[in-house]
Amino acid sequence: MTMSFLPGVHRGKYMRYDTAVILKRFYLCEKMTVIAQAGWLPGIPYFEMKTLLPKILWEDAMTANALRERVFELRFPSRILEVGEDQGLIDLLEYARHAPNALAFLTALSKVLKPAMLRAYETYLELADEIGDGPTYRFMKLAIDEKYQQIETLNQHIDRYAAHEEPAELERAEQWVKELQTHLDRLGGIGLDSPKAAGAELKPGKPFEPLEVPARDQKFCNVRFYWPDNVDPAFPYGSGIQLQLRSAVSHLNEVWAVENAGHVLYSFADELGWEFIYDAARWVYDESRHCRMGYERLKSWGFAEHELPLGTYIYDSCKGQDPIYRLGMLFYFESKNIGKKLDRVKNFESMNDRMSQHDMDFDWADETIHTSYGKKWLSAVLERRGKNPDDYTEIKDVCEQITAKTVQTATPEEIAQIIDIANKIIAKASSL
Structure with missing residues (x-):
């Protein structure tokens, strides 16, 4: 006797555990970016960005917290958030703290890191199920809106700063951002799949530390x-x-x-x-x-x-x-x-x-x-x-x-x- 079953309706590509793996990766990326942005605040001379970047990092922290809590829900009762196969990506984000100057760091945020997270979130929502994964769907839509606004804010101010930057410092910033993008590309970007092998060891030199003497805007x-x-x-x-x-x-x-x-x-x-x-x-x-x-x-x-x-x-x-x-x-x-x-x-x-x-x-x-x-x-x-x-x-x-x-x-x-x-x-x- 032949058994027949009702056809399954395709609604969402990822099951619960797969979703948790992806969201864990996103959480770790947001966390590392929050830490880097905070560490750079004393070293940013531009008043606008010294007082606008805190809002950006707070938004990122809110997104990271929502991601973290969602991972715990999906992995219940486990409360473990191991780095695991995402280590190469986390190493790259730690390396991003070592920008040669403030302009390079801010440009890396606006041209490399924020766009990578934005693409990852948009790709995720294209494949996510608003019913089964509704909680994620809601806060990630908000995160996408915030990322667009963050990139716009950063670019608006960076363009002005670059126009008044010393040519040598501007060149250092541009070269470093290109290298960072190359490293990220080798990893396959920030995405739904596990990062690839980096292919090149990142050697930032001495550990990054926030400035002990703060940089200040010369307008004041x-x-x-x-x-x-x-x-x-x-x-x-x-x-x-x-x-x-x-x-x-x-x-x-x-x-x-x-x-x-x-x-x-x-x-x-x-x-x-x-x-x-x-x-x-x-x-x-x-x-x-x-x-x-x-x-x-x-x-x-x-x-x-x-x-x-x-x-x-x-x-x-x-x-x-x-x-x-x-x-x-x-x-x-x-x-x-x-x-x-x-x-x-x-x-x-x-x-x-x-x-x-x-x-x-x-x-x-x-x-x-x-x-x-x-x-x-x-x-x-x-x-x-x-x-x-x-x-x-x-x-x-x-x-x-x-x-x-x-x-x-x-x-x-x-x-x-x-x-x-x-x-x-x-x-x-x-x-x-």
């Missing part, structure tokens, strides 16, 4: 101390217009926190793992938003970049220190200043300064989150080092000491310079 007035009260207790924080300006300049100068949070993410990524990277990516992004808050307020009041001071002294204070003190510095300043922010909200409301009030209100909400990040991850590092995870006294004391030591190095010329800059800003605002 680059100083170590961004307001007189950093180094001169006699200079008042002020009220009225002076408080509005001081608050805006302080927000602008959270650029140090952007750089420091990027340094911290990179430095502890391997030690603390994905949950830390995920929190730190949000921390980086939030600090960039605060920085842009101040920048946009000052621009709306008629200030040009060359009138605005960008300081480095807090970031400088951690030079040569164990990265735990960079983490501690973020936590120290968040917890130190959070209580003042609600008072500022009320002050700006009384001035009818809705913009400053709005920014400070959202800043306060972010800082409460950051305080919890600081406690959680400082405790984790301390515990790993055999110390009391609930005692931050030594961390706080060192942060205070190294900051005070840096302030003590302020020269009379630096103090006079920042007082002059501040007085000019106040005078201009008072005349509006």
